Amino acid sequence: MEKFSGFKLIRRALGGHQGWGRQWRTPEPKASYDVIIVGAGGHGLATAYYLATVHGITNVAVIEKGWLGGGNTGRNTTIVRSNYLFDESAGLYNHALKLWEGLSQELNYNVMFSPRGVLMLAHNIHDVQSFKRHVHANRLNGVDNEWLSAEECREFCPPLNIDASTMRYPVLGGALQRRGGTARHDAVAWGYARGADARGVDIIQNCAVTAIRRGPDGEVQGVETSKGFIGARKIGVSAAGNTSVVMAMAGLRMPLESYPLQALVSEPVKPVFPCVVMSNTIHAYISQSDKGELVIGAGTDAYTSYTQRGGIHIANHTLDAICELFPMFRRMRMLRNWGGIVDLTPDRSPIIAKTPVKGLYVNCGWGTGGFKATPGAGHVFAHTIAKDEPHAINAAFTMERFRDGVLIDEAAAAAVAH
């Protein structure tokens, strides 16, 4: 694998950027693998990377129906944070956040992780109580989170309007996680793809999984794909919004609903916005990309669907809220919008687990907020597949919790949890 460095970048720049090599191969599928991962999003690619680097399992294929990173990984608004309420969530998301902090070095690929702070606004007494509860719970779990008054919010984020006389939903304060921020989503997929490929993992794009073949005892034997049958004794599914469809191929009905979730970006402007701001109550969140575009996200559509497009009224509602919170953006033009398909569980926490089908594992249910978990989820999902048992960090994130009622109910944190 070609090693990147500042020195090499300068040398290649002086030579007109000629001679950069391909970052991963385009292999034809082999007849069989030790492990097949369905879905080359960040989660699937990270899983393959950690199977190879942590567990020494390199006879792995990642099978992707489109192009790698073309699902939710390349469509999200890139917010990274770990201030969820329950102990199990704190363990999982903080594991991910710690991996983010060293990820560019680990992958020798700049994922542009930028811990610029994530500020979650409170607009009513319920928000205040709920966020203060989060602050206390997070601190008990060693996760940084602090309460700011409205004036302190304004100090942290100068474009924020806190003049209650001009707002439907006044800002009463906010919870700030300083270690939170953003990362470049494509780079995350590319960095993991490059690292996994260099260790022998085959990434097979434009290859849809159409069926899961099972043996006489119900165990998995491999997958039927648009490029033919590919054998494997272990299959890990990381297919986000399509998880229910893929798992139904093995006869499993998942506790998931798939909804469109959309985002939009503005024309680029000079750096004006120093952090990430989220408002769960009025359904809007915003940051500024390194290119200068304002990156704005909305809530999910009200109806289940597999379209990668959201309703126009949802975008309008979000922009109303953004203009009220940040009046200086009122005359900005939006450049483009798009949608992804998010897979929601009833308690808004993910499933990372073995399934009742021997050899079949699933990592799903990340809904509107799984980008932030990419390194951590890949790491513990690889462990679950390699050892055929969960890592301590994902032990609680089973499918059975919906049968047994042992929920990890993050719905309050996840109202628009990105």
Ligand SMILES: Cc1cc2nc3c(=O)[nH]c(=O)nc-3n(C[C@H](O)[C@H](O)[C@H](O)COP(=O)(O)OP(=O)(O)OC[C@H]3O[C@@H](n4cnc5c(N)ncnc54)[C@H](O)[C@@H]3O)c2cc1C
């Ligand atoms: C608009 C939007 C904004 C978001 N904002 C944030 C945010 O700010 N922060 C955050 O933490 N999260 C956010 N999320 C959620 C986050 O993007 C996802 O939870 C996360 O990217 C899921 O990663 P993944 O690798 O599991 O899924 P994906 O990247 O969707 O990868 C799954 C892959 O599986 C492939 N696939 C599906 N079916 C098959 C098949 N039959 N055969 C082969 N391949 C198949 C798909 O093509 C896809 O590439 C957002 C999501 C959206 C849509």
